[in-house]
Amino acid sequence: MSALDSSVETFGQRAEDLVTVLKTVLLGQDEVITQSVTGLFAGGHLLLEGVPGLGKTRLVRALANALELSYSRIQFTPDLMPADITGTMILREDDSGRRVFAFRQGPIFGNLVLADEINRATPKTQSALLEAMQEGTVTAGGETRALPAPFFVLATQNPLEMEGTYPLPEAQLDRFLLKVLVPYPAHEVLRDIGRQQGDELPSVPLVMDGDQIAAMAAVAGQVPVATPVIDYAIALVLATRPETTDVAEVKRYVRAGASPRGLQALVGTSRVRALLNGRYNVSIDDIRAMARPALRHRLILSFEGQSEGVSADAVLDTLLDAVPAP
Amino acid sequence: MTDGFDVAHALAPLRRAMTVRRLARWTVVGAGAGALAAAIVLAALRTHGVTPAAPILIFAAAPVITAMLAVVLRPSLAAAARRADAYFGLHDRLTTALEFRTSSEPMVVLQRRQTAEAIAGRQLRSGAGPWIVPRELVAAILAVAVACALFAAPTPPTSHASPASAAELARIRHLASEQIPAMTRTLPRSNARAMRQARHVLARLRRQLRRVRTKAQALRAISLAQQQLAQIAATLKPVDxxxxxxxxxxxxxxxxxxxxxxxxxxxxxxxxxxxxxxxxxxxxxxxxxxxxxxxxxxxxxxxxxxxxxxxxxxxxxxxxxxxxxxxxxxxxxxxSGSTSRKARSGLAKTQKSLEAAKYNLTPSRNGKLSGASLGNEKTKYSHERPNSAAPGRKSAGNRRVISRNGPASALNGKRNLAESGQPSDSGGYSLGQQHDAAGNGKPRRFGVVYLQGKLGKGTYNVQEGPSGQVQRQGAARYQHVVASYARTADEAVSRASLPPAIRSYVRRYFVVLTHP
The missing domain is CATH 1.20.58 (Methane Monooxygenase Hydroxylase; Chain G, domain 1)
Structure with missing residues (x-):
């Protein structure tokens, strides 16, 4: 058995273990858990959107506990400053008693960063995350510092409360690999939740560490993608753009479509999904399954779309029906 | 094939099966399309009373062409892989394995191994799809049935012409088998190109005359041949x-x-x-x-x-x-001036022979084929002594009326026939009618229409008025007049810079006038 054989085998086992652990913490949100794990193994940042009380923060905390990663939480508020996130230079005395400026790391210096209610911070503060999310570095005091690897930002936002919120700019949204919608749990799930005692996070076993996550991401990157499959992904991405699409709904309701980064996200997460399903190649089904979480936050709706209450998911559903599979 | 699994080899049976099915399917579709096209062409041409070989050729060629296309455009291995993936739910494993079949990357090798396991024990050729789509088969059968029905159905006579009698048909067949070959033999040997074209025209006329079922069709075919010969003659312009x-x-x-x-x-x-x-x-x-x-x-x-x-x-x-x-x-x-003159002379003789043949096919007054030459027709008609005038004319007492149809009635023969309630058996251009001497109401038919004109060298009619005076009246045969006009028009349109469609439109107009 080659090294890759064992890596692939352990990939499936560990992923399954992680999903099982998370399912014990967050009941009835299997799809959310799967998509979150997929995004994690694809090496991207996640944006979780859902009304309060659905367990978004609980999921992120459980994930941090299961992965043996340094975890930090930033509660975004309107008065939060960029330095509160990235860190700042402070004056302090060294061993010889001289006063020197030293950099004090902000909460972003962690492996797993929970940006809770990210849309409550001002755009200035939100943009403090841009460099960190894209480059994995922070520049402060004229010096660029690398963030610890792996580095994941898991942000949450509330779609209902619009008062005192600042919608994320498009550039910021594009940095998130996936946008996962957290739905209300079903009736049977609510029954199980109601029977649970208290709100404490149960103890979560350690499933893997940061190095193993990086190794799994490297394995996922080797999954081959056939030309017809990647062509289908490209067709989907092109169909999200009003200027290149034939879909009437897109022309009418979408102002700007997905970028090449969206295509990378779509194919990358499809690779992970294929491995999670025990396959060593990406299929059309993987692309179709990952199209919504990978592209929904990359569609910028037009004024007409917003005024008519059209969701990006509705447009994507139309797209998936309209673009023929090879 | 680093791991012993040859995906191309595994897909080969499926590809062959797909090719065979495509061949069958496209052949059926081709047969249906060919039958439909043949039926349309046949229906269009039957209105002209001609049964050409083109529909048969289309009918036969279409499935052959589509079958050849099916072989030439046979499915690729990639298409076979995609079909197998879809049919067996392999999640694009075969497509990926085929594309990366030469790669030795560890993950690709793993993927190939997994693909081999996934298709182990499966008969990939069973995913080749249906032999024939029932909807297409039904459509093809219907199209073939329609085409066969049209082929089998007798050529309907045109609306203004009744089927030729046995005697007429015998005359037409004789023309085709004896007279036209004789005309072909008399064509001069000079100016090979023009004479070759003329022989070709005569051969086609011969074939058409063998197939025609009405006299009008025969006359029309002869007129068309005359036009073509005239065009050939027009190309021969010797120096005077x-x-x-x-x-x-x-x-x-x-x-x-x-x-x-x-x-x-x-x-x-x-x-x-x-x-x-x-x-x-x-x-x-x-x-x-x-x-x-x-x-x-x-x-x-x-x-x-x-x-x-x-x-x-x-x-x-x-x-x-x-x-x-x-x-x-x-x-x-x-x-070449002398040879051109000889060729023109030969073509002119052929034209005259064809003209005579046309007149031989026109009916005599008793409805039979007369075979009379142009010269003696006047004599025959000059001695008729009907009791009453033709319908639509005033009674002339004991006046002898020889030429009864005026130009208008001649040019509108069909309308007059409709008014008089008499069917035409002459190709529709010459019939008036008159009651016989016994006054028993039986219509008598006249075969030739004369047009009034000035007295000259041509044919004239004699009328005897109520007081016994003899009135002579210039007359020319309708056929002569219209043929002269047709020739003039043909020469004019040949000279003029006109689109071919307009040219043929004018010629068709005179053909219809000649054989309405």
Whole structure:
């Protein structure tokens, strides 16, 4: 058995273990858990959107506990400053008693960063995350510092409360690999939740560490993608753009479509999904399954779309029906 | 194939099966499409009363073509892989394995191994799809049935012509089997190209006459052949004798002897000039150019004049080759003058024979084929003595009425027939009717329509008025008048720069007038 054989085998086992652990913490949100794990193994940042009380923060905390990663939480508020996130230079005395400026790391210096209610911070503060999310570095005091690897930002936002919120700019949204919608749990799930005692996070076993996550991401990157499959992904991405699409709904309701980064996200997460399903190649089904979480936050709706209450998911559903599979 | 699994080899049976199915399916579709196209063509052509071979050819060729296309455009291995993936739910494993079959990347090797496991024990060829789609098969069968029905159904007679009687058919078949071959044999051997075209026209006419079922169709086919022969004749324009004589006179100092036909002498003179051009000095060339210009201006033949002008101009510019070429052409034209005249004469004879054949197919007054020549028809009609005038005319007492249909009624024969309630058996162009002498109400038919005109050399009618005076009235046969108009129109449209569609429209108009 080659090294890759064992890596692939352990990939499936560990992923399954992680999903099982998370399912014990967050009941009835299997799809959310799967998509979150997929995004994690694809090496991207996640944006979780859902009304309060659905367990978004609980999921992120459980994930941090299961992965043996340094975890930090930033509660975004309107008065939060960029330095509160990235860190700042402070004056302090060294061993010889001289006063020197030293950099004090902000909460972003962690492996797993929970940006809770990210849309409550001002755009200035939100943009403090841009460099960190894209480059994995922070520049402060004229010096660029690398963030610890792996580095994941898991942000949450509330779609209902619009008062005192600042919608994320498009550039910021594009940095998130996936946008996962957290739905209300079903009736049977609510029954199980109601029977649970208290709100404490149960103890979560350690499933893997940061190095193993990086190794799994490297394995996922080797999954081959056939030309017809990647062509289908490209067709989907092109169909999200009003200027290149034939879909009437897109022309009418979408102002700007997905970028090449969206295509990378779509194919990358499809690779992970294929491995999670025990396959060593990406299929059309993987692309179709990952199209919504990978592209929904990359569609910028037009004024007409917003005024008519059209969701990006509705447009994507139309797209998936309209673009023929090879 | 680093791991012993050859995906292309595994897909080969499926590809073959897909090719065979495509062949079957496309052949059926081709047969249906061919049948449909043949039916449409057949239906369109049957309105003209002709049963051509084109629909049969379309019907036979379409499935062959589609079958060949199916083989040429056979499914690729990638298409086979995609079909197998879709049919067996393999999640694009075969497609990926095929594309990366030469790669030895560890993950690709794993993928290939997994693909081999996934298809182990499966008969990939079972995913080749249906042999024939029932909807397409039903459509093809329906199209073939329609086409066969149209093929099998007898050619309907045109609305204005009844089927030919046995005697008429015998006459038409005799024309096809005896007279037209005789006409073909009498065509001159000269001017091979034009005569080859003429023979081709006659051969086609012969084939058409073998198939026709009504007299109108036969007459129409003959008229069309006449038109084509006229077009062929129009291409033969020999230099007339006077032009040739003028040319020979003008260029006489280039010809040593003055015997023989003028056109041959002129041709010899031009050849001599062409031959001596290479050795001629400048002054000689200038003289030759002047002589050629004089000759060009002297001749009335436009084509020869143009060629001589061109030769003179080329000489003026020192272009010997162009001058020689023009001179040779002009000489050739002069030499071939006699052969063209013979060819035109031969074609004219054929035209006359065809014209006579047409008249032989027209009915006599008792409804039988007369076979009468043009000359004796007047005599026959001049002695009729009907008791009453034709419908639509005033009673003439004891007046002898020979020519009863005026020009309008002749030109509108169909309308008159409809009014008189009499069917036509003559191709519809000549019938009036008259009650017989016994007054028993039986209509008597007249075969020839005369048009009133001025007295001249042609046929005339004699009428005897109530007081016994004899009135002579100029008359010309409808056929002659319309044929003359048709010839004039044909020549006019041949000369004019008209689109072919308009040209054929005018010709069709006169064909209909001739055989309404």
């Amino acid at each position: 004798r006077s032009s040739a004589s003028t040319l020979a006179r003008t260029l006489s100092h280039y010809i040593p002897e003055h015997r023989g036909a003028a056109n041959l002498r002129a041709a010899r003179a031009l050849s001599t000039i062409a031959k001596h051009l290479n050795r001629a000095k400048s002054s000689q060339k200038a003289r030759m150019a002047r002589d050629l210009l004089k000759a060009a201006n002297a001749t009335r033949d436009a084509r020869t004049r143009s060629l001589l002008h061109k030769a003179a101009s080329a000489l003026g510019h020192g272009d010997k080759q162009r001058a020689q070429s023009a001179l040779q052409k002009a000489a050739h034209r002069l030499r």
